[in-house]
Amino acid sequence: MTLDPQPAPALSASQRRCHVLLMLYAPLTAVQLEIISEINRVDLRTTWDDLAEVTCEIQRIHRLDVLQYSEKECRIQGDTLAQRLCLFQGLRRTLRISPDFVPRHFLPWLHIAFEGQPCPKVVLRTDILGVMIEDCASLLPKGLSEHDCQLIRICLQYCLWQNGAWQSAPSGGIRFTEQQRRWLREKAEYPAARTLFTQLQTLSHGLMDDSECEFFTLMLRMLKTHSYQSSGSTEDQRLLLQIENLVARFQDVAGMKFSSYEGLVGQLFAHLGPAIERCHFGIGIDNLMQEEVNRMYPRLVRTTREALEGFEQEYLIALSEDEIGLVAITFGAWLMQGNALQEKQILLLTHNNPELEEAVEQQIREATLLPLNIKYQTLTDFYKFGAPSGVAMIVTPYATRSTDADPLVIHTQLPLAKEQRKRIRSLLEAP
Structure with missing residues (x-):
């Protein structure tokens, strides 16, 4: 009797979208959505939704876009530096939440793409790249973790492949502004990046664009953990x-x-x-x-x-x-x-003017730096049921009849007078 193999567990949305992003970077002519669906084990509709989410994210964070060649194929487009930084962050996240995808899919595609390039295949050897990265790490104020080394090794292979592709494109290369170059060259990571660049330049027979030295510096900068207790630099x-x-x-x-x-x-x-x-x-x-x-x-x-x-x-x-x-x-x-302060519960009494009530809420929020929990209640319900428990202040832009409410109702007229703002702030910021 043989047991049926267990199906692979479903991928999370975050894992699928990491895969989508890296497949947009894969050195293929264009990414076919059917391939994405097959690798992610989802239907085409889900793949379209994942692609839309990835597109929104890279537009928001890196100002990049996804160019659709047809209903079935697409490719990432935008500034070269932004693309490289997006890839760096995408690889970093994928290695953390879906580490098998990179060696199983991304790297094999990259190595296949090297076949038609002038770059020597020796640059793909992990032992050689590993020694270079160790030399680089020894020059840094703080060493690199094993995860960092793995990430750098993959990024270096992609950079080498991309530089090979730029040989037939005179406009290829990363364009830094002069201010960006000065910023990077002043950093403690620059000598380490320079050493790494020089070694790769020798290994690739001069294939690397000069801008890669600055990019390697930036890559090392992005790996830095900022803790004010750990460095006296x-x-x-x-x-x-x-x-x-x-x-x-x-x-x-x-x-x-x-x-x-x-x-x-x-x-x-x-x-x-x-x-x-x-x-x-x-x-x-x-x-x-x-x-x-x-x-x-x-x-x-x-x-x-x-x-x-x-x-x-x-x-x-x-x-x-x-x-x-x-x-x-x-x-x-x-x-x-x-200051051991608690979020204050504010009750705003409403009647028939939503715009006025919203303006009152904003004026109350303008009165203090502290977070407020402002709830709405109609005047009718207030008279009928009273204020909920835990309320620190009751405000309203409407005239109210006398009640036994505690705290007392504050009648607000816009704009708030200076004394009224001071009173409200004093009540809100009291311990």
């Missing part, structure tokens, strides 16, 4: 000083103090270190909640934006709204945690 000390200035500026503008300091600085260090690189090289981030953050915490976002001005000037960058939003959320969380 000049660069990290500069970043730490700027973050301390940022926190001081935020406290000055906000008129509030952080009672817990070290954890806040550490979290900002971990976020803003990579954010500087992202700004210099046009890399976006996923912050799909940004519109809601702007709506729910307008004053917190505005205060954060003002506090960040000196930081942006120091690094000659302009942080995106998504980056600013994440910094604002960090400040808000530490204001609550450090």
Whole structure:
């Protein structure tokens, strides 16, 4: 008696989309959707949905697009540097959540593509590339993990293949701005990247474009773990000083103090270190909640934006709204945690003017930096049932009759007067 083989477990949506992205980069004439469906073990409709999600993500983060040659074939398109950075991040994520896909599919396609190229096949030998990467790692302030080495080895093979393909395309190569080149050449990772580039240039008989040296530097930069407690480098000390200035500026503008300091600085260090690189090289981030953050915490976002001005000037960058939003959320969380404050429950009494009620909500949110939980209740229900338990404040733009409500109802008229804003803020920010 023989047992039937167990079917392979279904892939998660994240795994499927990682596969879709890497197949868009595979050195094939064009990616056939039937092949994607077969590898991901899903129907064509699901593949179309996955492709749409991947397209939205790379448009948002890297400003790339997917060109459809027909209903069945497609190919990624856009700026060469953006494409390379997108591939780097895609490989990094795939090796983490679907590691078998790369050696089983992506690398074999890449090695087949080498067959018609002038690049010596010796560049595919993992032992030789491994020695080069070890030499590179020995020159870095902090070594590379096994996962990092695997990622770099795959990226190097792709770079070598792409440089071979550029031999027949005079416009090939990555184009860095002069400011980007200066930024990278000043980094501690540049000598290591230069050594790696020189060795690969020799191994490939001069095949590599000069811009690859800067790209290798950027690749090593993106692998750096930013922890302000782990490095005494000049660069990290500069970043730490700027973050301390940022926190001081935020406290000055906000008129509030952080009672817990070290954890806040550490979290900002971990976020803003990579954010500087992202700004210099046009890399976006996923912050799909940004519109809601702007709506729910307008004053917190505005205060954060003002506090960040000196930081942006120091690094000659302009942080995106998504980056600013994440910094604002960090400040808000530490204001609550450090000062042992609780999210206040606000009740907004409504009647018959939704636009006015929404304007009142925004005015209340403008009164404080802290997160608020604002719930709506009709005047009729309020008179009938009273306010829910746990409410810290009741506000309404409508005239109300006297009730036994505790807390008392605050009648608001727009725009809020200065004294009324101060009173509301005092109530909201009280422990």
